[in-house]
Amino acid sequence: MENLNQLTQWEVFIQSKSGSPYEHAGSLHAADKSMALQNARDVYTRRGEGRSLWVVPSDCIVASSNEDAEEFFDPSEDKIYRTPNFYKMPKGSTNI
Amino acid sequence: MSTQEESLKKFQQRIDADEKIEPRDWMPENYRKTLIRQISQHAHSEVIGMQPEGNWVLRAPSLRAKKILLAKIQDEGGHGLYLYSAAETFGVSRAEMIQQLQEGKAKYSSIFNYPTLTWADMGAIGWLVDGAAIVNQTMLAKCSYGPYARAMLRICKEEGFHQRQGYEIMGKMMNGTPAQREMAQDAMNRFWWPSLMMFGPPDTESAHSAESMNWKIKVESNDKLRQRFIDRTVEQAHHIGLTVPDKDLKFNKETMHWEFGPINWDEFWTVVKGNGPCNHQRMNHHIHYHNEGAWVREAASAYERKISAN
Ligand SMILES: [Fe+2]
Numbered sequence: 001m002e003n004l005n006q007l008t009q010w011e012v013f014i015q016s017k018s019g020s021p022y023e024h025a026g027s028l029h030a031a032d033k034s035m036a037l038q039n040a041r042d043v044y045t046r047r048g049e050g051r052s053l054w055v056v057p058s059d060c061i062v063a064s065s066n067e068d069a070e071e072f073f074d075p076s077e078d079k080i081y082r083t084p085n086f087y088k089m090p091k092g093s094t095n096i
Numbered sequence: 097m098s099t100q101e102e103s104l105k106k107f108q109q110r111i112d113a114d115e116k117i118e119p120r121d122w123m124p125e126n127y128r129k130t131l132i133r134q135i136s137q138h139a140h141s142e143v144i145g146m147q148p149e150g151n152w153v154l155r156a157p158s159l160r161a162k163k164i165l166l167a168k169i170q171d172e173g174g175h176g177l178y179l180y181s182a183a184e185t186f187g188v189s190r191a192e193m194i195q196q197l198q199e200g201k202a203k204y205s206s207i208f209n210y211p212t213l214t215w216a217d218m219g220a221i222g223w224l225v226d227g228a229a230i231v232n233q234t235m236l237a238k239c240s241y242g243p244y245a246r247a248m249l250r251i252c253k254e255e256g257f258h259q260r261q262g263y264e265i266m267g268k269m270m271n272g273t274p275a276q277r278e279m280a281q282d283a284m285n286r287f288w289w290p291s292l293m294m295f296g297p298p299d300t301e302s303a304h305s306a307e308s309m310n311w312k313i314k315v316e317s318n319d320k321l322r323q324r325f326i327d328r329t330v331e332q333a334h335h336i337g338l339t340v341p342d343k344d345l346k347f348n349k350e351t352m353h354w355e356f357g358p359i360n361w362d363e364f365w366t367v368v369k370g371n372g373p374c375n376h377q378r379m380n381h382h383i384h385y386h387n388e389g390a391w392v393r394e395a396a397s398a399y400e401r402k403i404s405a406n
């Protein structure tokens with residue numbers, strides 16, 4: 001009998017070199033954490049693309065939606081005083 | 097305007113602004129359907145494409161050649177996995193996609209229904225088939241669907257090696273004995289035209305093109321991609337002394353393109369409809385090994401059930 005269970009889906013994040021951020025690479029199927037890590041290594045890092053991996057069950061990821069993006073990110077849009085260029089420095093000041 | 101029309105308008109605006117569409121975004125039903133079909137068929141092609149090359153692993157002429165061929169085939173399996181994952185972002189299951197392949201409801205690239213008769217075919221496939229795939233996939237890396245475009249970027253990075261190892265084989269054989277040169281030319285003769293067919297029917301007859309171009313599922317037409325491939329490849333053929341099996345082939349100095357003879361589209365449709373030289377063999381092989389590996393999938397599932405019960 002064909003078993004249609006596909007195992008749990010995991011998302012894979014790769015850190016390409018020490019100190020770099022972890023970037024999403026794609027997903028895969030695995031029965032547990034260590035199988036997920038091994039599969040991630042074999043599928044996504046065959047050419048030394050990574051020096052460290054994260055695997056996360058896909059259903060643990062919470063995402064914002066594109067439809068609500070405008071309202072959702074609205075609070076940050078009219079606060080240009082959060083950026084350095086908003087300020088006028090005293091004439092002749094240096095190193096600031 | 098109804099909400100449906102409103103959404104469609106917004107969607108088109110996002111596409112026109114070169115935004116990428118992500119899995120949870122609103123999208124027209126046909127966008128979803130077209131991409132599921134295209135991505136799953138692309139995945140199937142990568143997986144079935146391992147067979148013609150697998151045919152030569154045990155007969156590779158040296159350990160070096162064997163290691164390279166194995167690594168390439170492993171990459172193709174990986175490409176299949178990236179692409180199945182990209183298709184799964186639409187909520188279709190891998191089991192469903194594989195079932196559609198095995199029932200003949202989903203196609204794969206016709207090029208893999210040709211047999212690999214000699215070692216030179218490993219050269220011709222890497223150089224021509226992967227070369228054509230690179231032209232197509234570089235275009236698809238600009239596709240509007242984020243997960244597909246990202247998978248394409250990853251794949252394109254790996255394809256460079258595939259094409260170069262193929263051209264190296266062809267170059268070596270063209271530098272070899274008369275029998276080796278003949279073998280290389282014979283592989284060229286058999287794979288040239290099917291490689292040109294990989295880009296699909298001419299623009300005038302392509303069923304899905306207009307809508308796909310509008311939604312940036314494709315960003316360049318079949319004919320344009322085919323011409324790009326020909327322009328790149330003809331010079332490479334001549335460089336190592338291969339003849340392109342097309343008596344109408346000539347360089348047009350005004351357009352700076354190679355003009356080529358008529359493509360046998362009857363042959364193309366025969367193979368697409370399932371009557372190519374290896375269609376049955378490829379599918380039987382896939383079904384056989386899929387069934388033979390069922391116990392591995394079952395064991396992994398049983399293990400998963402066991403640990404999640406604890
Ligand atoms: Fe590939």
Ligand SMILES: [Fe+2]
Nearest residue numbers: 172226255258
């Ligand atoms: Fe390839």
